[in-house]
Amino acid sequence: MPTNNIAAKKILLIDDDELILKVMNRILTKEGYNVIAVNNGKDALEKIEAEKYDMVITDLMMPYSNGFEIISKFKQHPNALNVPIIVISSVGTESAIKEGLNIGADDYIRKPIMPDELLIRIKRLIKE
Amino acid sequence: MLSFIVADSLFGPFFRKYFYYYDSYPVVIQIAVFLTAVAISATIIAYLSIIFRRGKGYLTDVRTRKINTFIDNLITDNIIFNEEILAGVPPQDVKLDLEPFQKQVFSQGWVKQALVDRLIYFANSFSGDRNLLFKRLFVELELEKLSFNKLKSFNNSTKILGLVELTSMSVAVADVLILPLTNSRNRKLRSEARIAYIKLSKNDPFKFFDDATEPLLLWDQLELFKIITTTEGLTIPNFARWITYSTNKSIVSFCLKLVVHYNQHAAIPSIVKLLDNKDHYLRVEAIKCLGKLKADDIEEKLIAIYNNQPLNCQIEILKAIGRFSTGKQIQFLRGEFIRTSDFDIKKNAARSLINHGRAAKDIVQNLIDTATADGAIILKHCMNPLIKY
Numbered sequence: 001m002p003t004n005n006i007a008a009k010k011i012l013l014i015d016d017d018e019l020i021l022k023v024m025n026r027i028l029t030k031e032g033y034n035v036i037a038v039n040n041g042k043d044a045l046e047k048i049e050a051e052k053y054d055m056v057i058t059d060l061m062m063p064y065s066n067g068f069e070i071i072s073k074f075k076q077h078p079n080a081l082n083v084p085i086i087v088i089s090s091v092g093t094e095s096a097i098k099e100g101l102n103i104g105a106d107d108y109i110r111k112p113i114m115p116d117e118l119l120i121r122i123k124r125l126i127k128e
Numbered sequence: 129m130l131s132f133i134v135a136d137s138l139f140g141p142f143f144r145k146y147f148y149y150y151d152s153y154p155v156v157i158q159i160a161v162f163l164t165a166v167a168i169s170a171t172i173i174a175y176l177s178i179i180f181r182r183g184k185g186y187l188t189d190v191r192t193r194k195i196n197t198f199i200d201n202l203i204t205d206n207i208i209f210n211e212e213i214l215a216g217v218p219p220q221d222v223k224l225d226l227e228p229f230q231k232q233v234f235s236q237g238w239v240k241q242a243l244v245d246r247l248i249y250f251a252n253s254f255s256g257d258r259n260l261l262f263k264r265l266f267v268e269l270e271l272e273k274l275s276f277n278k279l280k281s282f283n284n285s286t287k288i289l290g291l292v293e294l295t296s297m298s299v300a301v302a303d304v305l306i307l308p309l310t311n312s313r314n315r316k317l318r319s320e321a322r323i324a325y326i327k328l329s330k331n332d333p334f335k336f337f338d339d340a341t342e343p344l345l346l347w348d349q350l351e352l353f354k355i356i357t358t359t360e361g362l363t364i365p366n367f368a369r370w371i372t373y374s375t376n377k378s379i380v381s382f383c384l385k386l387v388v389h390y391n392q393h394a395a396i397p398s399i400v401k402l403l404d405n406k407d408h409y410l411r412v413e414a415i416k417c418l419g420k421l422k423a424d425d426i427e428e429k430l431i432a433i434y435n436n437q438p439l440n441c442q443i444e445i446l447k448a449i450g451r452f453s454t455g456k457q458i459q460f461l462r463g464e465f466i467r468t469s470d471f472d473i474k475k476n477a478a479r480s481l482i483n484h485g486r487a488a489k490d491i492v493q494n495l496i497d498t499a500t501a502d503g504a505i506i507l508k509h510c511m512n513p514l515i516k517y
Contacts, residue, residue, distance in 0.1 A: 019253055023204055030209070114256035115208065 009126055010051070013037045014044040014070065015059040015088070020113070024057075027115050028122075041065025045073060052079045055126050057118075060089040060096065068103060075104040084125040088113055195239055199246045202228050207250070207261045219260040229269055244271050248296045266297045279305060284314045291317075295324045303329055310336040319348045323355050326362070333362060337370050337379050344378035349385070357389060368395035371402065377410055384417040396423045403433060411437070412444045419448030427452055431460060443476050450480025455487040462491055465503070474503065478510040 011033050015021045021037045028035045036053075038044050042064035048056075056074060060067035067087055074080050087100045090111040097108050107121050150158065206229075207213075212222040233239050244266070251262040266272060275297075278290025287309065294301055301324065309321035322344075326333045344352070356362065367383040367390075374380050380402070387395045399421075402414035418426055430445045437445065446464065449457050458481065465477040481488045481495075492511075496504050509515060 112255040
């Protein structure tokens with residue numbers, strides 16, 4: 001059941017995999033988060049410009065603008081201070097993980113994902 | 129001429145009816161009119177066929193998208209949000225509700241296939257307890273029967289589809305069903321069968337190495353390497369067995385790569401025997417493997433055979449000496465660097481010298497001071513730690 005203290009938390013979910021987007025959207029919404037889901041980097045950057053989010057969950061390999069670019073641009077945005085970022089990607093190479101964490105991601109989860117694990121990590125990172 | 133007579137007998141009446149003067153035209157013009165008519169008809173038929181196929185494809189897409197949404201919701205409700213899983217019941221003890229998946233709609237073949245495809249997609253997207261539930265659902269709905277039926281098909285693409293489905297859902301398959309396919313003449317089928325055999329065989333996942341008659345292409349090696357090194361619970365054998373006895377050179381070459389990956393020093397005696405093999409590509413692989421295993425006991429042997437080897441083997445020997453870095457062959461490397469005019473030999477001798485670090489520091493400096501301008505550039509280039517070979 002959603003709790004009041006997380007009801008207002010807004011999460012930007014970015015993934016070009018429609019299934020992941022759909023299922024994660026349902027899981028997070030059920031947990032009481034306000035989820036804004038987009039399926040490409042271009043739309044994600046527009047959303048980041050327009051609104052303030054409490055967390056960003058992004059894939060790496062996407063059309064128009066990849067996850068690294070999104071993280072870099074997001075980190076430069078004045079509204080993005082202290083906003084946690086989780087990368088979920090099927091790219092599991094050491095260099096990709098290092099690069100993701102180096103440019104500002106707070107966590108890196110490899111696909112295929114475990115929904116329960118992702119929820120725990122979200123709860124741990126998101127500020128109550 | 130005969131074809132013209134036949135065509136004239138077929139289309140002639142049409143032309144005579146609508147082209148009043150057709151018979152009065154010279155034969156050449158008649159042929160031209162006829163060919164023009166055939167070309168226009170063929171173009172119209174081709175366009176109609178394209179429109180029909182695209183229309184059919186579009187309708188199939190719409191239908192599939194619709195059913196996929198329905199199936200996705202069903203799977204999400206029953207598996208992702210499964211009450212027992214959410215309550216912490218182990219996946220093997222969860223009682224799956226099969227009823228929603230046995231509705232009338234699933235009696236149609238294409239809908240059943242869509243369910244198989246979506247289950248595989250879900251299984252590839254989600255891991256953990258839910259992943260086990262997707263696989264259980266696949267088996268409990270007896271969808272694996274569809275996949276097994278595909279293996280009996282005469283069509284290779286259908287067989288491949290069956291193999292991919294069974295592999296994705298980790299359904300155990302009898303060795304006798306897959307083993308013959310691992311030597312198929314069809315490259316794609318052979319490759320998928322080998323992957324499936326390694327992932328699914330309960331007895332001896334590497335047994336097809338014994339009977340492989342068809343070559344293991346480089347791309348297949350890459351795929352298999354990934355499967356072998358990432359499949360959990362796989363018992364890794366001693367690959368020296370195939371290095372010694374296999375008559376399939378690509379299997380030997382692949383085993384050498386696996387020996388390096390698993391650091392199997394016990395295989396070194398078998399690899400050393402390959403240095404006498406007539407195939408120099410295999411010798412290159414063997415030398416590379418020995419170098420990476422740091423089998424410095426055979427350094428002397430490599431030096432002894434060096435002058436009798438072709439260029440690619442010599443380069444690999446130089447690299448191996450660099451990898452050993454015992455310090456015993458510094459003068460040999462220096463000699464090769466000075467003696468040769470071949471760029472690759474010079475570069476690898478330089479690189480191996482530099483790999484020796486402090487032990488060769490003075491010699492390298494001396495070479496930089498005394499070498500030709502090109503030689504000095506090669507040495508300086510090799511000293512750059514960012515440049516890899």
